[in-house]
Amino acid sequence: MTAQVITVTSGKGGVGKTTAVANLATALAADGMKVVCIDGDIGLRNLDVILGLENRIVYDIVDVIEGRCKLKQAMIRDKHYPELYLIPAAQTRDKSAVSPTDMVRICKELRPIADFVLIDSPAGIERGFRNSIAAADRVLIVTNPEVSAVRDADRVVGILEAEEKGSPALILNRLNPALVRNNDMLSADDVLDLLGIQLIGIVPEDEAVIIGSNRGAPVVTEPKSRAGQAFRNIAKRIQGQDVPFMDLEQKNALWSALQRFTGRK
Numbered sequence: 066m067t068a069q070v071i072t073v074t075s076g077k078g079g080v081g082k083t084t085a086v087a088n089l090a091t092a093l094a095a096d097g098m099k100v101v102c103i104d105g106d107i108g109l110r111n112l113d114v115i116l117g118l119e120n121r122i123v124y125d126i127v128d129v130i131e132g133r134c135k136l137k138q139a140m141i142r143d144k145h146y147p148e149l150y151l152i153p154a155a156q157t158r159d160k161s162a163v164s165p166t167d168m169v170r171i172c173k174e175l176r177p178i179a180d181f182v183l184i185d186s187p188a189g190i191e192r193g194f195r196n197s198i199a200a201a202d203r204v205l206i207v208t209n210p211e212v213s214a215v216r217d218a219d220r221v222v223g224i225l226e227a228e229e230k231g232s233p234a235l236i237l238n239r240l241n242p243a244l245v246r247n248n249d250m251l252s253a254d255d256v257l258d259l260l261g262i263q264l265i266g267i268v269p270e271d272e273a274v275i276i277g278s279n280r281g282a283p284v285v286t287e288p289k290s291r292a293g294q295a296f297r298n299i300a301k302r303i304q305g306q307d308v309p310f311m312d313l314e315q316k317n318a319l320w321s322a323l324q325r326f327t328g329r330k
């Protein structure tokens with residue numbers, strides 16, 4: 066086993082990074098993969114709540130780094146998937162408690178025992194972001210179809226290029242096909258043209274995401290949710306499978322645009 070370390074980041078806050086990590090980790094675990102998620106958002110942890118594991122936290126990543134526990138003691142096992150684990154962030158206000166070297170060391174210890182390590186990055190391009198990308202083999206950028214989010218994502222693409230982290234892949238989250246149709250929202254085509262990176266999935270706006278997050282049950286476990294289906298598809302693409310893009314708009318302009326992207330890949 067040599068885990069692939071995947072970091073989910075965005076630049077702008079609140080676009081769906083933690084939602085993506087919780088859902089992709091759950092989908093990968095449902096596919097039989099051994100997955101360890103790391104909450105990289107020191108001081109503002111969230112991933113534990115979305116995975117429904119907040120009451121099980123005893124140790125966190127700073128306890129590991131400062132030697133108060135072994136790495137395995139900080140790995141919380143999921144309630145439903147025995148091969149899914151979370152290493153929670155600390156609630157400390159001292160963000161310098163974690164360094165890029167610490168993250169590289171922790172991921173080195175996890176690589177032999179997992180198939181995937183998913184790191185939930187904090188917003189911004191400061192230290193927490195630097196920590197989160199330090200050990201990444203692959204970076205996924207989440208953005209919403211909004212000018213400000215795309216602009217921040219573009220900044221992150223530039224930093225990743227400068228750091229020689231390879232080309233990231235894009236998750237376009239919260240797309241509302243009706244708004245796109247009315248020219249009231251950037252289309253997937255627009256966003257991809259602006260960012261010039263590869264698309265790994267489009268997740269529609271779906272209230273089931275919020276309901277699932279509040280219940281601590283990621284939407285990916287909902288068979289009928291469109292967002293759940295989109296995350297399941299992204300998880301398959303992460304595993305190297307060639308999954309066609311969803312028809313989010315039933316025979317309209319976006320679908321033809323999507324077909325163009327897949328042809329362009």
Ligand SMILES: Nc1ncnc2c1ncn2[C@@H]1O[C@H](COP(=O)(O)OP(=O)(O)OP(=O)(O)O)[C@@H](O)[C@H]1O
Nearest residue numbers: 078079080081082083084188239269270271274275
């Ligand atoms: N596809 C979606 N449809 C509807 N709501 C969504 C979708 N994706 C995310 N959300 C909601 O958007 C909010 C922000 O999501 P989330 O916490 O995952 O973002 P984040 O990028 O991790 O934020 P932060 O930068 O603060 O860490 C949450 O309330 C979440 O439920």
Ligand SMILES: [Mg+2]
Nearest residue numbers: 082083106111
């Ligand atoms: Mg978050």
